[in-house]
Amino acid sequence: MNKQIKALAVFGTRPEAIKMAPLVKELEKHDGINCKVAVTAQHREMLDQVLDLFGITPEFDLNIMTPNQTLFDITAKALTGLNEILDQEQPDIVLVHGDTTTTFVAGLAAFYRQVKVGHVEAGLRTGNKYSPYPEEMNRKLTGALADIHFSPTRVAKANLLSEGVDPDHIMVTGNTVIDALLATVRDNYTFNYPELDGIDYSNRRVLVVTTHRRENLGEPMRNVYSALRKVVEQYSDVEVVFPVHKNPKVKEIVDSVLGNTPRVHLIDPLEYEPFINLMNKAHFVLTDSGGLQEEAPSLGKPVLVLRDTTERPEAVQAGTVKLVGTSYTEIVDTCSKLLDSDEEYKKMANAVNPYGDGKACERIAEGIKYFFGIKEDRPREFKID
Numbered sequence: 561m562n563k564q565i566k567a568l569a570v571f572g573t574r575p576e577a578i579k580m581a582p583l584v585k586e587l588e589k590h591d592g593i594n595c596k597v598a599v600t601a602q603h604r605e606m607l608d609q610v611l612d613l614f615g616i617t618p619e620f621d622l623n624i625m626t627p628n629q630t631l632f633d634i635t636a637k638a639l640t641g642l643n644e645i646l647d648q649e650q651p652d653i654v655l656v657h658g659d660t661t662t663t664f665v666a667g668l669a670a671f672y673r674q675v676k677v678g679h680v681e682a683g684l685r686t687g688n689k690y691s692p693y694p695e696e697m698n699r700k701l702t703g704a705l706a707d708i709h710f711s712p713t714r715v716a717k718a719n720l721l722s723e724g725v726d727p728d729h730i731m732v733t734g735n736t737v738i739d740a741l742l743a744t745v746r747d748n749y750t751f752n753y754p755e756l757d758g759i760d761y762s763n764r765r766v767l768v769v770t771t772h773r774r775e776n777l778g779e780p781m782r783n784v785y786s787a788l789r790k791v792v793e794q795y796s797d798v799e800v801v802f803p804v805h806k807n808p809k810v811k812e813i814v815d816s817v818l819g820n821t822p823r824v825h826l827i828d829p830l831e832y833e834p835f836i837n838l839m840n841k842a843h844f845v846l847t848d849s850g851g852l853q854e855e856a857p858s859l860g861k862p863v864l865v866l867r868d869t870t871e872r873p874e875a876v877q878a879g880t881v882k883l884v885g886t887s888y889t890e891i892v893d894t895c896s897k898l899l900d901s902d903e904e905y906k907k908m909a910n911a912v913n914p915y916g917d918g919k920a921c922e923r924i925a926e927g928i929k930y931f932f933g934i935k936e937d938r939p940r941e942f943k944i945d
């Protein structure tokens with residue numbers, strides 16, 4: 561009889577869903593693997609947007625989100641809820657993604673039940689425990705719990721090797737975010753949002769902005785938004801599109817600094833499809849997000865990262881991403897350079913693809929089969945030429 565692996569994909573936030581959705585879809589194609597989905601719903605609306613788009617109906621939904629939740633709330637509720645799901649489901653492997661608190665807790669719950677853990681997007685590191693917070697520690701702890709590490713790049717693999725992880729248990733796959741992006745981006749896209757369709761993309765320079773990092777709440781975010789205000793005042797052809805994260809603490813600061821500023825469009829989080837296609841029309845991107853640092857370079861869009869550290873050095877090396885931190889002066893100066901000088905802009909606006917080739921999910925599926933002995937050959941690794 562052919563062996564069937566029971567997998568349980570567990571995720572809870574928007575970026576995890578975007579990066580796990582193509583994997584869930586890929587696993588549906590593999591006879592040897594039966595994959596179910598459990599969501600903690602650490603995010604609610606922002607998660608549901610992605611589930612709807614990809615047509616995924618989770619078998620289990622813990623629905624844990626509360627307004628202004630703390631790390632303790634998420635950890636405690638998810639751990640107890642997942643215990644029951646694992647007891648009922650008895651999977652062979654739990655698949656988790658990246659570095660959220662859902663990720664770490666799902667890894668921990670699986671370990672407590674002695675179920676194997678597959679970590680997708682494994683091995684990213686800044687080396688700074690508090691930056692990003694709590695993500696750097698979440699991914700290190702998940703790495704310690706994992707049995708198979710699906711690293712997006714060779715840099716990520718090297719990080720794991722330097723921590724003593726067995727190389728046989730690491731596979732370089734590329735990042736699943738590129739699988740999702742390639743399936744979503746389209747030329748001549750129209751939005752169906754009057755505010756976005758009303759912008760003249762040929763004659764305006766559109767800056768796309770997102771922020772949400774816990775360590776940036778308060779003064780750092782205030783500085784970022786004040787800098788943006790200054791840039792918009794200085795350049796009359798600039799429009800800012802800023803889909804504001806649902807975290808009420810973020811929204812409050814955004815509204816207080818940027819509310820009612822001409823040419824600054826503060827909108828609700830966009831669905832993934834319009835968001836990617838908005839980035840595709842943008843002049844450049846300012847963000848503290850992890851995922852955007854992977855997506856924008858592959859669309860050839862310069863990215864200014866509103867953080868002091870990054871776990872994604874590949875696009876910095878390629879010249880498309882620059883770390884600008886949260887200093888008012890640094891942000892205004894760097895934006896001005898990009899807006900004043902074609903040469904400076906062209907230096908950064910290169911389409912680079914260090915993060916994937918759209919086949920990461922296929923490699924992960926084959927990797928799981930190899931790990932469980934139902935496929936003889938190790939999948940070929942993702943390589944950048």
Ligand code: UD1
Pocket residue numbers: 573574575602603604605606607625626627628629630631634659660661662694695772773774806807808
């Ligand atoms: C979480 C992750 C972070 C990830 C980010 C992606 C942790 C600790 N943080 O941060 O790693 O990069 O998601 O966006 O795992 N909210 C809503 N509706 C939503 C989503 C959030 O109302 O759909 C509000 C709630 O009030 C919630 C708050 O946002 O309490 C914060 O959500 P939380 O998941 O704790 O933190 P994020 O900053 O979103």
Ligand code: UDP
Pocket residue numbers: 574575578770772803828829830831832833835836848849850851852855
């Ligand atoms: N994104 C989206 N709608 C938005 C803003 C972002 O769908 O309005 C997507 C974006 O394309 C990326 C992901 O959400 O794939 C990034 O999520 P976030 O910034 O919340 O988290 P991080 O990447 O920092 O973990």
